Amino acid sequence: MNYVISLLKEIITRRRLIWDLSKADFKKRFVGSYFGVVWMFVQPVVTVLIYWLIFGPIGFKSAPPVPNASYVQWLVPGIAPWFFFAEALNCGTGCLQEYNYLVKKVVFRVEILPIIKLISCLFVHGFFVAIMFVVFLISGKAPQISWLQVLYYAFAASMFALALTYFTSAIQVFFKDMAQIVSICLQFGMWLTPIMYSEQLFLEKGLTMAPTILKLNPFYYIAAGYRDSMLTGDWFYMRPTLTVYFWGVTIVMMLVGLKVFKKLRPHFSDVL
Template sequence: MNYVISLMKEIVRKRKLIWDLAKADFRKRFVGSYFGIVWMLVQPIVTVLIYFFIFQVGFKSVPPVPGVPYVLWLIPGIVPWFYYSEALNCVTGCLQEYSYLVKKVVFQVEILPIIKLISCMLVHAFFAGIMLAVFLCYGRLPMATWIQILYYSFAASMLALAFGYLTSAVNVFFKDMAQIVSICLQFGMWLTPIMYQETMFADKAPWFVTILKLNPFYYVVAGYRDSMLTGNWFWERPRLGIYFWVVTLVIGLVGLRVFKRLRPHFSDVL
């Protein structure tokens, strides 16, 4: 616990350095690219369009929320997932990417995952803005609960960081960890009800609905949809919220413990 407290103090003390490095990391992604930040938007937008045409136009799926077009139901689920998956992938490889900083004795390597997380958060801000614009274009009036996407984005950030401390530390010694994370995220996308509604299994396989809710990211996706579509507040899911934060805290403490144990050997391996 002392380690966690000292890390939080270090984050506060070096907040300007963290912010500057995060902005530099964000800009570095698009250096040398003709279209720059446009590439950041293309893949997610194309993905949303593909799912829209497959499920709503092709299969003519019934909208999970009555009176709400499928695309408006899909976007609040897929936007946080893009952020979470990108953040976890980037954090996992951050120690290799910034190996020159890891080798500096005076540098606090624990802030590298946070730098990567903030860089991904800047990208997420663009997508959140696009999501709001789409809702307005469909004639959806803003609701007070829209502000909750800040809370649920923070929740997704903490879950990615909790896993990220563990995976980034292990990835230094076991290079296949990055591939394992990528594969797990591919499965995770389908084990989270993003493209489908979990109630479709309620009659034939109610046990599967329970399994889906054991996935901590279910809380984030459900929360985004509560905020953008139904107008429900986060305290209306008390048990799910408590479960999410307990799981995230446990994973985070385990990840930090492993990170601290392996940290003295990072510079030798890198």
């Protein structure tokens, strides 16, 4: 617990440095790129278009479980946080290798490197959330006060991603295949979360236990929360069991991740 408290104090003390490094990390992604920041949106937009063609009115014609909502309106709030989570975990896993010159500095607290990567990914997510709002407005959805709740679920997704990143980034230093393992797990994770499809499909097939099993995936809470915020207007306290479960799992994973990170930290500079 003392380790966690000292880390929080370090974050507060070096908040300006963290902010500046996060902005620099965001900008360097597009150095030398002709279209620059435009490339941020190409993959998400193309992905949404593909899934819309497959599951929307042209393909399997999947009907969203929310009344008076199109498939795109249902899909975007689910897939937007997933893009953020996947990018944060992928980028965060390799952050110690990417910033190995900072890891080797005795005076630098390497625990803030995953946070820098996370904030850099949050910049991208902020743009995507803005696009999501525009899509809803253009499609005729009136703004709701519950849209502001996206900030809470973005914070929840950030803490979940950070908890995993502390573990994966520490292991990646010694086990280079961790990045590939994370990438494969994310591919499975996307389909284990009802993002493109509704869990109602399982009920129609008589698989009554499937929705309960899907809810064991902590990211279910995030995807459902974004949709609650944008479509139904439900608040997080209306899912009390899932809220307690999500934060319980996230806190445990954060403590485990930090413990592994702390144990392996003295050997980082030797390996890198």
